[in-house]
Amino acid sequence: EVQLVQSGAEMKKSGESLRISCKTSGFTFTTYWIGWVRQMPGKGLEWMAVIYPGDSDTRYSPSFQGQVTISADKSINTAYLEWSSLRASDTAIYYCARTASSSWKVPFDYWGQGTLLTVSS
Amino acid sequence: DIQLTQSPSFLSASVGDRVTITCRASQGISTYLAWYQQKPGKAPKLLIHGASTLQSGVPSRFSGSRSGTEFTLTISSLQPEDFATYYCQQVNTYPHTFGGGTKVEI
Numbered sequence: 001e002v003q004l005v006q007s008g009a010e011m012k013k014s015g016e017s018l019r020i021s022c023k024t025s026g027f028t029f030t031t032y033w034i035g036w037v038r039q040m041p042g043k044g045l046e047w048m049a050v051i052y053p054g055d056s057d058t059r060y061s062p063s064f065q066g067q068v069t070i071s072a073d074k075s076i077n078t079a080y081l082e083w084s085s086l087r088a089s090d091t092a093i094y095y096c097a098r099t100a101s102s103s104w105k106v107p108f109d110y111w112g113q114g115t116l117l118t119v120s121s
Numbered sequence: 122d123i124q125l126t127q128s129p130s131f132l133s134a135s136v137g138d139r140v141t142i143t144c145r146a147s148q149g150i151s152t153y154l155a156w157y158q159q160k161p162g163k164a165p166k167l168l169i170h171g172a173s174t175l176q177s178g179v180p181s182r183f184s185g186s187r188s189g190t191e192f193t194l195t196i197s198s199l200q201p202e203d204f205a206t207y208y209c210q211q212v213n214t215y216p217h218t219f220g221g222g223t224k225v226e227i
Contacts, residue, residue: 035217037165045157045165045208045219061216062122095164105212107155109176111164 002026004096004112012086014121019082022096022112029077030054033099035108036070036081040092050099051079059104088121123147123211127220134225138199142223144209146190153213156185156194159222160205168207169194199225 007021022034035050049060053072060070069082079096094115097108124147134140144154152172157165167176169185172192182197196203204227209220 037219044222045159045210047210047217047219050217059215061218063216097164100167100170104215105153107157107167107170107210107212107217108165109167111166114164 002098002110004098004110006094006096006112006115009116009118011118011120014085014087014119016086016119017082017084018086018117019080020094020115020117022079022081024077024079024098027098029072030074031102033102033104034072034079035097035099036068036079037095037097037108038064038092039095039114048081048094050104052102052104053079086117086119088119090117091119092117122216123150123214123218125209125211125218125220127207127209127223129223130221132223132225133227134199135227136199136201140196140199140203140225142194142207142225144192144194144220146192146211149190150211150213152187153211154185154187154192155210155212156183157208157210158203158205159208165208 003025005023033050036048038046048064049070051058051070072079096112098110100106100109126145154172156169159165172187173185206224
């Protein structure tokens with residue numbers, strides 16, 4: 001069974017750093033793209049970035065380039081999303097998701113449960 | 122970035138209604154379009170990929186079609202469990218942008 005299990009809710013202050021995780025199981029981690037999607041309170045979905053753990057190839061949305069870092073640890077089948085300096089505007093739910101195949105031109109077919117991040121100023 | 126414009130943003134409907142949601146791409150994306158359903162407090166669920174291919178396990182009342190850069194999600198007979206927000210996503214070009222969403226309410 002394919003599973004993506006995300007780390008728990010976080011409450012942080014502006015300027016702090018953070019790394020959230022997405023632990024996967026039930027599939028070959030190195031042969032699918034793993035991505036992150038942001039959903040701000042009451043708003044729609046925003047595609048942030050993806051990584052191909054097999055070779056660490058990464059792609060970012062221009063809106064998030066330089067604001068976050070996506071990474072993956074093949075030894076524990078886990079993907080990460082990291083901030084070096086949080087802002088109040090980073091308050092959102094963050095979902096990790098897996099692409100439907102190893103192709104980069106396919107949608108996400110499995111999703112994590114979401115990680116709620118609250119950043120106070 | 123490719124922009125996806127969904128319409129309407131909000132839709133009021135009744136059980137049994139036929140519902141149509143439109144997603145227009147700012148440039149050609151072939152059939153690289155997917156549709157998702159999201160219910161409150163839940164992660165999105167993939168309904169359709171390749172513009173018209175039903176994801177495994179999705180009821181056949183859902184269907185997708187394409188005409189040029191305009192894509193349509195149709196629910197043939199709305200069921201109580203279909204009240205949710207629907208999003209389109211293009212996967213032709215990075216970043217794989219989402220549409221703004223359509224909320225389907227009673």
